[in-house]
Amino acid sequence: MASVFQDEEFYLPAHHTYSLLPFRFSRLDSDRYVAVNEVGESQLLLRDELELFVRKRLSQSSRLYYALKARHFLEDNDSDIAADLLTLKVRSKRERIARFTSLHMFVVTLRCNHSCQYCQVSRQSEDRSAYDMTEAMADRALDFTFRSPSPAIKIEFQGGEPLLNFDLIKYIVLNAKRRNVVEKRDLAFVIATNLSFLTDEILGFCRDHAVQISTSLDGPADLHNANRPKPGNDSYEVTIDGIRRAREALGVDQVSALMTTTKASLARVTEIIDEYVKQGFRGIFLRNLSPYGFAIKTRYFDGYDSDSWLNFYRCGLDYILQLNKQGCSFAEFFTTTVLQKMLTPYETGFVNLRSPAGIGIAGIIFSYNGEVYPSDEARMKAEMGDKIFCMGNLMTDTYEQMMLSPALLTPLEDSFAESVPMCEECAFLPYCGSDPDYHYATQRDFVGHKALSGFCKKNMGVFRYIIQKLEDKPEERQILESWVNW
């Protein structure tokens, strides 16, 4: 009896043909290419495979063909679902743009007790009137904040050392919460502090109002104290003690730390990571030094280039993966951001890897004097004397005037990587973004020449390194995949 069931071949289209869907490709290493589609799905190909693929000569039943089909690099006449799914994925990736500004940074004072070499903005001063934000400005800043349509609003207190103006922090938190009774946003607060002025009263307030703490930890004691001088030279000890007290008052997940990389850090990545593990953190963000403010003025930035940072990053990532293989769960947060872009349908919240850039439309900063800037880096530039990014002043300009000011719109319009020379043809574009601040600071141009861009070189190095691990090291791939939702 003939079977009532058909064979697999029956379900293949009789006249096989396929068309290419949008993608970009770049050379990954000596013999491999990486192709990435519009939404960040990728496929590695050898040179002749790439040729067969684009010349539409791939066999319909090869594993490579299946991979390219499932990841929507091609569409054949068996299925026309690819466009529907790509549409959906593009929409998911771009969703954040419509949500608009979520991070609102309040510089409540420029005064600080530290004199960090890499700090661009702080002042050693007792003059409150000259360097503190006023309540009137805070009111205007809150007006501005709640003009954003974003369903989630994060208010971050910056400085200087913001705890030197804690009364204003209280004022802003209480008023933001009062407004939120009507606004009903997902409202969060964080204080970026060196913890020197932490008191039980402050911790009590933070606990009562769910205010998170973010601090600086640059590595082991000698490195941290060298990077972050203060009277008494005990920044490390104060920080560690503050982290402990904050955790006990608020809970471990409410306290985070950020490190800044300096020339002195470059040779000590494993010690820096060990310090974070020892202090009970679940991960570290291996940041590069920003080319702003004092960093450039002191020629600190010239102290090392993208290559030496990349070496620092690679060694650090390898070491962290080693720790994981030995049973210590720990993540590197720049990598997790990139992995989210590579492995999930969603866009990351990280403002420096977005196109258009996150300036103004993801985060915005209100300076102590009422001036409004589209990023922390932009206000640092202003402290150095260049106010090119200044969108206006809270006390004299309206929301519309500031959000539509050329100081924001010009760099923003220049930040669509999809139309930037060299970016538009780069396979890594969906993983990357634009950083008009950086390119202005280094090349006096919002776009910049990518062949000369440290931003480009650094990011490409990271993308290549992660892709190679994902493709070539199954054990590391498993660890990296577990970081996606860390």
Place this chain on the structure above:
Amino acid sequence: MLKLFSNRVVSLGSMRENGTVVRRVSENPDYAQICREQEYFLVRDRLSEVPEGFAGYLFFEKPSRDVPLVSYLLEPTLSYLRNGDIVKINTSHGTLRTVYRRNSRHNSVLVTERCNNYCLMCSQPPREINDDHLVDELLQTIPLMSRETLSVVITGGEPTLLGERLAQVINAFRCYLPYTAVHVLSNGRSFRDLDYAKAIGQVQHPDLMIGIPLYSDISSKHDYVVQADGAFDDTIRGIINLKTVGVRVEIRVVLHNLTYDRLPELARFIRRNLTFCDHVALMGLEMTGFTRSNLNKLWIDPKDYQAQLRDAVAILDGAKMDVSIYNHQLCILEESLHRFSRKSISDWKNEFMAECNGCTRKRECGGFFSSATLRYTTHITPFHDD
């Protein structure tokens, strides 16, 4: 295995109810008179008193004395029937089907035998018949079910072939059993029509999930497994439409020789394209229906796909998707997968093999389908925790 169907119902009384009747059964001889008129009374043994006033009487032993007008003799295999269960009796055919068991967590209702797929491993081979009466009877059954019922599965055939009547059924559940989860097993193809998805969404059932199978990330491979050209595209569009209108969706993957190989790729496809789905169930094969005819194509010892299963679970769980493993025995799953394993096989067909004797983890184990005696893994190794 419980027998939910019997074709040896003998009428004992001088009257029969005509056609098909749906009745709740009672074991309570003191039941309020006003409540008796719609129910059948279960007579466990020949010596019991037979209380008056019930719509009918179900005997397990032939009584020696006169019986009430409407009385039936049932096979002893049906003696599991309890107070609050619901039966459907067709007196002209002498058949009885247990359509609902109050104390079971696994009540499912068949709404049609028709289907627009023809899956190689279908456990309920479709028949192209007019079975509209099934819905009529179900609509009578729903008001009789206990409001404490945790969940009910609506199955087929393909339930969406009922069209608007499926919305009517779901609405009946919403009205009569507002606290009962309703799970519809559908191939999802009908929902490619957004208006149809909307019609289901507009019922606004508070706890509804549509379980939809997806067998491959490659259209032709899915179409081959379900033996229907174009099914992959329809199903994907259906899933998207359902989620668009706010209906929850579960993706169901039956694991066998034609699906295990690309399982990690399917998991990646789901993570990328369907990450908004509410649950993914990775399911062992049931050895019944068409699976028996296609056993050579389909069989793989579950032990031999553990690597693919582990990868798929890691990918989906890592994407924060809710993922479960159904129909598997604990001892063949890697330790890391145990927490995903569910006791998913319906109680009436859930069994253990002789090898399982003495195993200390039977209570947590998924066990076997009764049909697994046909073929099952050769790797059963009972646990002997102290």
